[in-house]
Amino acid sequence: MTDETKYLLPENKIPKVWYNIAADLPTPLAPVLHPGTGQPIGPDDLAPLFPMALIGQEVSTEREIEIPEPVRDVLRLWRPALLYRARRLEQALDTPARIYYKYEGVSPSGSHKPNTAVAQAFYNREEGTKRLTTETGAGQWGSSLAFAGRLFGLEVDVYMVKISFNQKPYRRALMEAYGARCVASPSVETNAGRAVLADHPDSNGSLGIAISEAVEMAAQRDDTKYALGSVLNHVLLHQTVIGQEALLQMEMADDFPDVVIGCAGGGSNFAGLAFPFIGRNITKGEKTRIVAVEPAACPTMTRGTFAYDFGDTAHLTPLVKMHTLGSTFVPEGIHAGGLRYHGMSPLVSHILDAGLIEATAQHQVGCFEAGLTFARSEGIIPAPESTHAIKQAVDEALKCKAEGTSKAILFGLSGHGHFDMQAYTDFLAGKLEDHAHDDVALNEAMSHLPDVAAE
Amino acid sequence: MTDETKYLLPENKIPKVWYNIAADLPTPLAPVLHPGTGQPIGPDDLAPLFPMALIGQEVSTEREIEIPEPVRDVLRLWRPALLYRARRLEQALDTPARIYYKYEGVSPSGSHKPNTAVAQAFYNREEGTKRLTTETGAGQWGSSLAFAGRLFGLEVDVYMVKISFNQKPYRRALMEAYGARCVASPSVETNAGRAVLADHPDSNGSLGIAISEAVEMAAQRDDTKYALGSVLNHVLLHQTVIGQEALLQMEMADDFPDVVIGCAGGGSNFAGLAFPFIGRNITKGEKTRIVAVEPAACPTMTRGTFAYDFGDTAHLTPLVKMHTLGSTFVPEGIHAGGLRYHGMSPLVSHILDAGLIEATAQHQVGCFEAGLTFARSEGIIPAPESTHAIKQAVDEALKCKAEGTSKAILFGLSGHGHFDMQAYTDFLAGKLEDHAHDDVALNEAMSHLPDVAAE
Numbered sequence: 001m002t003d004e005t006k007y008l009l010p011e012n013k014i015p016k017v018w019y020n021i022a023a024d025l026p027t028p029l030a031p032v033l034h035p036g037t038g039q040p041i042g043p044d045d046l047a048p049l050f051p052m053a054l055i056g057q058e059v060s061t062e063r064e065i066e067i068p069e070p071v072r073d074v075l076r077l078w079r080p081a082l083l084y085r086a087r088r089l090e091q092a093l094d095t096p097a098r099i100y101y102k103y104e105g106v107s108p109s110g111s112h113k114p115n116t117a118v119a120q121a122f123y124n125r126e127e128g129t130k131r132l133t134t135e136t137g138a139g140q141w142g143s144s145l146a147f148a149g150r151l152f153g154l155e156v157d158v159y160m161v162k163i164s165f166n167q168k169p170y171r172r173a174l175m176e177a178y179g180a181r182c183v184a185s186p187s188v189e190t191n192a193g194r195a196v197l198a199d200h201p202d203s204n205g206s207l208g209i210a211i212s213e214a215v216e217m218a219a220q221r222d223d224t225k226y227a228l229g230s231v232l233n234h235v236l237l238h239q240t241v242i243g244q245e246a247l248l249q250m251e252m253a254d255d256f257p258d259v260v261i262g263c264a265g266g267g268s269n270f271a272g273l274a275f276p277f278i279g280r281n282i283t284k285g286e287k288t289r290i291v292a293v294e295p296a297a298c299p300t301m302t303r304g305t306f307a308y309d310f311g312d313t314a315h316l317t318p319l320v321k322m323h324t325l326g327s328t329f330v331p332e333g334i335h336a337g338g339l340r341y342h343g344m345s346p347l348v349s350h351i352l353d354a355g356l357i358e359a360t361a362q363h364q365v366g367c368f369e370a371g372l373t374f375a376r377s378e379g380i381i382p383a384p385e386s387t388h389a390i391k392q393a394v395d396e397a398l399k400c401k402a403e404g405t406s407k408a409i410l411f412g413l414s415g416h417g418h419f420d421m422q423a424y425t426d427f428l429a430g431k432l433e434d435h436a437h438d439d440v441a442l443n444e445a446m447s448h449l450p451d452v453a454a455e
Numbered sequence: 456m457t458d459e460t461k462y463l464l465p466e467n468k469i470p471k472v473w474y475n476i477a478a479d480l481p482t483p484l485a486p487v488l489h490p491g492t493g494q495p496i497g498p499d500d501l502a503p504l505f506p507m508a509l510i511g512q513e514v515s516t517e518r519e520i521e522i523p524e525p526v527r528d529v530l531r532l533w534r535p536a537l538l539y540r541a542r543r544l545e546q547a548l549d550t551p552a553r554i555y556y557k558y559e560g561v562s563p564s565g566s567h568k569p570n571t572a573v574a575q576a577f578y579n580r581e582e583g584t585k586r587l588t589t590e591t592g593a594g595q596w597g598s599s600l601a602f603a604g605r606l607f608g609l610e611v612d613v614y615m616v617k618i619s620f621n622q623k624p625y626r627r628a629l630m631e632a633y634g635a636r637c638v639a640s641p642s643v644e645t646n647a648g649r650a651v652l653a654d655h656p657d658s659n660g661s662l663g664i665a666i667s668e669a670v671e672m673a674a675q676r677d678d679t680k681y682a683l684g685s686v687l688n689h690v691l692l693h694q695t696v697i698g699q700e701a702l703l704q705m706e707m708a709d710d711f712p713d714v715v716i717g718c719a720g721g722g723s724n725f726a727g728l729a730f731p732f733i734g735r736n737i738t739k740g741e742k743t744r745i746v747a748v749e750p751a752a753c754p755t756m757t758r759g760t761f762a763y764d765f766g767d768t769a770h771l772t773p774l775v776k777m778h779t780l781g782s783t784f785v786p787e788g789i790h791a792g793g794l795r796y797h798g799m800s801p802l803v804s805h806i807l808d809a810g811l812i813e814a815t816a817q818h819q820v821g822c823f824e825a826g827l828t829f830a831r832s833e834g835i836i837p838a839p840e841s842t843h844a845i846k847q848a849v850d851e852a853l854k855c856k857a858e859g860t861s862k863a864i865l866f867g868l869s870g871h872g873h874f875d876m877q878a879y880t881d882f883l884a885g886k887l888e889d890h891a892h893d894d895v896a897l898n899e900a901m902s903h904l905p906d907v908a909a910e
Contacts, residue, residue, distance in 0.1 A: 379563030
């Protein structure tokens with residue numbers, strides 16, 4: 001082991017390919033089904049929404065997919081991202097464990113999201129798209145796509161859940177600073193939005209409604225496509241630059257993780273760090289433990305069922321087989337907005353079902369406590385989502401202390417919390433509570449899965 | 456020249472010494488005077504407020520002052536900071552100029568301020584200080600000292616100007632996340648605060664009042680000292696890690712700047728980048744142009760007089776010879792809060808008076824325009840203060856384009872704007888105006904300099 005705090009990689013070590021774990025899966029992914037026919041969908045079904053290059057990646061089983069040079073050239077603005085040895089956190093915990101973290105908060109929008117936003121904007125530009133639509137909740141994804149769209153000369157329209165639009169004006173300012181148009185959803189611009197407003201003029205909106213608006217706008221114009229920030233195979237694929245870099249950096253550190261930890265909402269941050277390690281477990285017989293951490297208030301992996309379900313609450317999307325709490329499940333309003341999704345990406349779900357990873361759930365208050373311990377030793381204020389990975393890493397490190405073992409722990413720090421300071425204010429004021437899932441609501445939601453779930 | 460976007464330095468290249476430009480000045484600095492006697496003050500006069508190590512640095516003429524290993528060890532959390540080639544900005548401007556920037560926003564609090572906060576916290580801890588007091592306006596300095604104090608086990612009390620305390624709750628949250636106590640100033644904790652509140656119960660506070668409160672609290676307790684975030688010689692000294700790293704990184708880039716640009720409020724960010732280059736101009740006969748940029752609304756260097764004046768509005772501080780607009784001058788409420796100081800550090804003022812640097816003033820709207828151009832090409836959202844350096848760099852680059860010359864331009868990007876998004880919201884909504892200095896108010900303020908100014 002070396003005595004560095006940060007492990008640097010030169011720009012020529014930005015990965016040249018994305019790692020496609022589909023090539024190494026012991027069993028193939030379940031097909032995506034058309035919600036009307038129940039039959040597997042083909043590329044033509046997706047063509048109104050996505051460029052063909054991304055549809056090709058969605059179904060590819062090639063192990064390595066080349067990263068286009070113009071994409072790598074944008075990634076240079078912040079990649080390779082640093083991998084840190086958390087020496088001061090280790091001291092604060094008085095643990096014999098060696099704790100490492102891969103930090104994605106150095107990107108322009110402050111999280112891992114631009115890794116795929118840039119790729120999606122590039123392929124859309126190549127295929128003649130003029131405008132991208134998307135939805136955003138807390139704004140991490142919307143600001144990332146705004147940035148990426150700007151660099152490739154695309155207009156970006158972001159439908160932002162109205163309550164966030166009003167409560168998080170600075171995330172909106174970030175999107176507008178990058179030149180995107182940010183619209184409070186439900187809006188009067190779409191049939192979907194107008195229908196909601198007709199019934200509920202004061203609607204606060206939801207991610208489901210915002211998706212419907214973004215998809216509607218993309219579907220009705222030839223020059224407009226839709227972009228999604230997580231869940232889909234091609235999105236997870238684009239994030240694998242994270243884990244590939246981490247492998248090189250652990251080598252520089254002359255160490256190797258016994259356990260790799262990532263927080264998981266839709267699954268793309270977790271997948272980005274973990275898939276290259278899982279691939280080695282599969283192909284090289286390594287035994288690295290891989291842990292996905294979800295919020296206890298939205299326990300998709302630890303309590304959900306593995307079944308076909310809709311990706312959105314409005315039931316416009318195809319049916320995908322995933323760990324789900326039911327598309328009508330509405331989790332408590334925890335601050336880790338990026339982890340409040342009723343499902344888990346099909347790829348992560350499949351891998352969990354295959355026993356290749358572990359899943360665990362953490363409560364909000366403990367996560368913020370761990371996040372503050374981290375901030376007060378390492379300096380970086382973590383995003384609320386990222387505190388879930390920190391909490392798990394702290395738990396693992398304290399277990400090492402109790403057992404007197406020195407393991408190497410690597411976790412993903414998916415972003416900074418500069419736009420989430422209200423959460424810290426609430427936590428420091430003692431206003432945060434632990435929301436466990438509501439068993440009744442959860443069972444109710446899971447009792448209404450679409451029929452095809454029986455397949 | 457190389458084709459990299461970012462120039463990386465390993466941790467062993469964090470400078471081992473600070474560069475003290477006092478050793479290379481053609482003429483010595485004017486002495487600091489006691490406000491009562493008009494006589495030069497000695498170390499004992501400052502001992503109630505500062506540890507002896509810092510007082511020693513304040514008056515040192517040694518060229519190199521060793522950086523203690525525990526300070527370097529904290530700096531490793533984010534240093535060496537990256538130096539970027541702004542290739543996308545160059546493309547956006549269609550300029551033959553080569554634009555580089557040194558980015559200090561990677562520090563935990565998002566600016567250059569921790570470079571000195573860490574050193575000050577260290578020396579205080581070494582001399583037995585238990586608690587540090589300071590003032591903060593927008594909060595960049597307060598959050599940096601909160602972070603540094605935490606790492607060295609010191610309590611930190613920050614007196615934050617009340618209007619900022621109320622308008623910038625997230626900066627306050629950042630200080631509290633690091634464990635500092637943040638108090639709205641004027642407060643009932645001090646005689647100074649109580650006196651203001653007695654006359655003006657609804658006072659919004661001012662930096663002058665907050666300084667008075669922080670100094671009073673430090674002076675009355677043996678275990679408590681005061682910390683300042685700019686202006687003083689030792690503060691500027693601690694920032695010279697910036698320019699020293701930049702020199703190594705320009706060498707890696709196989710290039711050298713024709714002009715070095717920094718924004719200047721109290722002067723420490725500018726000095727940190729510029730002093731190592733100025734030192735080479737003096738000792739090696741190099742001819743690098745050095746440009747300090749101030750806001751047109753607070754034109755200390757371009758319109759102020761070079762005379763003895765008080766550092767604060769309440770006239771508690773010693774008298775220092777500096778470029779000043781008069782301690783009663785209140786600049787318009789521009790968003791670059793860090794540049795709204797009536798004076799300039801004595802060291803930068805002396806160097807300007809000696810003809811070793813140029814000074815220029817930029818208007819707010821042009822700065823934000825340049826800041827957005829930068830954000831939309833390079834990705835990083837700059838702090839409002841930093842946009843002044845960007846604007847000057849853009850002007851220089853466009854001049855190169857007009858003249859058909861390819862010069863190398865290096866500017867300091869002192870911090871990110873994640874906690875200043877209201878400024879961007881206002882700019883995008885067309886609400887920002889250019890505030891030139893008010894000639895009448897300026898002349899009035901400068902007509903009341905203390906008598907000693909005649910010396």
